[in-house]
Amino acid sequence: MRDLNDDALGLSDQILVWYDEHARALPWRVSPSDRASGVTPDPYRIWLSEVMLQQTTVAAVKDYFHRFTHRWPTVQDLASAEDGDVMGEWAGLGYYARARNLLKCARVVTDEYAGVFPTTHDGLLKLPGIGPYTAAAISSIAYDLPETVLDGNVERVMARLYNIDAPLPGAKPQLKTLAAALTPDRRPGDYAQAVMDLGATICSPKSPACGICPWRDPCLARSAGKAAELPKKTPKKPKPTRRGHVYLAQASNGEWLLERRPDKGLLGGMLGWPGSEWSEAPEPTPPFAANWRDLGGEVRHTFTHFHLILQVMVTELPPHHSPADGHLRIAANDFRPSDLPTVMRKAFDLWHGQ
DNA sequence: AAATCGTGGCC
DNA sequence: TGGCCAAGATT
Numbered sequence: 001m002r003d004l005n006d007d008a009l010g011l012s013d014q015i016l017v018w019y020d021e022h023a024r025a026l027p028w029r030v031s032p033s034d035r036a037s038g039v040t041p042d043p044y045r046i047w048l049s050e051v052m053l054q055q056t057t058v059a060a061v062k063d064y065f066h067r068f069t070h071r072w073p074t075v076q077d078l079a080s081a082e083d084g085d086v087m088g089e090w091a092g093l094g095y096y097a098r099a100r101n102l103l104k105c106a107r108v109v110t111d112e113y114a115g116v117f118p119t120t121h122d123g124l125l126k127l128p129g130i131g132p133y134t135a136a137a138i139s140s141i142a143y144d145l146p147e148t149v150l151d152g153n154v155e156r157v158m159a160r161l162y163n164i165d166a167p168l169p170g171a172k173p174q175l176k177t178l179a180a181a182l183t184p185d186r187r188p189g190d191y192a193q194a195v196m197d198l199g200a201t202i203c204s205p206k207s208p209a210c211g212i213c214p215w216r217d218p219c220l221a222r223s224a225g226k227a228a229e230l231p232k233k234t235p236k237k238p239k240p241t242r243r244g245h246v247y248l249a250q251a252s253n254g255e256w257l258l259e260r261r262p263d264k265g266l267l268g269g270m271l272g273w274p275g276s277e278w279s280e281a282p283e284p285t286p287p288f289a290a291n292w293r294d295l296g297g298e299v300r301h302t303f304t305h306f307h308l309i310l311q312v313m314v315t316e317l318p319p320h321h322s323p324a325d326g327h328l329r330i331a332a333n334d335f336r337p338s339d340l341p342t343v344m345r346k347a348f349d350l351w352h353g354q
Numbered sequence: 355a356a357a358t359c360g361t362g363g364c365c
Numbered sequence: 366t367g368g369c370c371a372a373g374a375t376t
Contacts, residue, residue, distance in 0.1 A: 049372085053373095054374070055370090055372085056360090056371060056373095057361095057363075057371050058372080059371095060371085092360090092361075094359085094361045094362090095359055095360055097359065098359095098373090098374080101374080129374070130374085131373060133373055134373075134374085137372065151371090151372045153371090154372090192372095197372095199372090200371085200372080233369095236368090266358085266359065301360090302360090303361090304357095305357075341360075342360070343360085
C-alpha cells in the first residue's frame with residue numbers, strides 16, 4: 001500500500017515546516033527552535049496542561065496553568081496540597097473530576113513512582129485522569145515518542161484531509177488509523193502539536209482557511225469543496241430543563257453556611273450552597289428553619305446535558321446555629337467566591353451585586 | 355457503550 | 366439567543 005507520507009516532501013514534513021514558522025508561544029510549550037537545540041519539556045507541566053486542555057480552550061486554560069504552576073511548581077508540591085485548595089484553584093474551569101484525578105495522579109506519581117512520570121504510553125495510561133489522548137500527548141510532547149494523538153482537532157483534520165463522510169464518534173477508529181499512518185518517527189512531539197495547532201487555527205470547524213493551509217494541495221475534502229462540512233457528527237439529544245433551590249445564609253459576623261459536595265457526580269468535591277435536588281419540580285429543602293426570603297431573580301445555567309434554573313433563597317445565619325451533616329460554617333476571611341463552581345458563584349453574585 | 359461531566363466564546 | 370464547539374476520561 002502506498003504511503004502518502006513517503007512522498008518527496010512527506011505530509012508530516014510539510015506541516016512541520018509550517019509549524020517551525022507559525023508555532024504559537026504557549027506557557028507550557030517548548031518552541032521548535034528551543035527543542036531543536038536540546039531543550040526538553042517538563043513532563044509535569046505537559047501533563048498539567050494536557051489535563052487542563054481536555055475539552056477546554058487554550059484561552060480558558062492559560063491563567064489556571066500559571067496559577068497552578070506558581071503555587072505548585074512540582075508534582076511533589078501538588079501531591080502534598082490540601083484537597084480543598086486544589087479544588088478551589090480549579091473552580092470555574094469545569095469538569096471537576098479532572099481536578100480530583102489530577103490530585104490522585106500527583107500522589108501516585110509522587111508516592112509510587114518517586115516523583116517521575118512513566119515514560120511509556122501504557123505506563124501513563126494506568127494513571128488516574130490519563131486516557132488514550134493524554135497518554136499519547138505526554139508520550140509525544142514530553143518524551144518525543146512517536147505516539148498518535150487523536151483529539152477533536154486531529155479528527156477534523158483527518159476527516160478533511162481524507163474526505164471521510166462517516167460521522168463521529170463512529171468514525172473515530174478509522175480516523176485514528178489514518179492519523180497513525182502520518183505520525184513520523186522524527187520530531188513526533190512537534191508534529192503532534194503542529195496538527196493540533198493547525199486544527200485550532202487554520203482547519204477550524206466553521207470556516208477553514210484552506211487558502212493558507214500547508215495541506216491545501218493534498219486535502220481531499222478541499223478538492224471536493226466539502227472541507228467546511230466535515231467531519232459529520234451524529235445529532236445530539238436535546239437538553240431538558242431542571243429546577244432547584246439554593247440557600248444562602250450569612251451570619252452577622254460574616255460567616256457563611258456552605259457544603260462540600262460529595263466526590264461523585266456533578267460538581268463533585270466542590271464547595272457549594274446547600275440546596276434542593278435538581279428536578280422538574282423540586283421540594284424546597286432549607287438547611288435550617290428560618291424566614292427564607294426569595295431573592296426573586298433566577299440563576300440560569302447550562303450544563304453539558306441539561307439546563308438549570310435556580311431559585312435563590314437567603315436569610316441570616318443564627319450566631320450559634322451549629323451546621324448539620326456535611327454543612328460548614330466558613331469565616332468571611334476564609335471564603336472566596338472564586339472557590340465556587342460557576343453556577344454557585346452566580347447565585348452568590350445575584351445576592352451580592354456584580 | 356451510551357451517559358455523564360462545566361464553562362465561556364462565537365456566530 | 367441558542368446551539369455548537371474546545372488539546373476527553375470514566376463508568
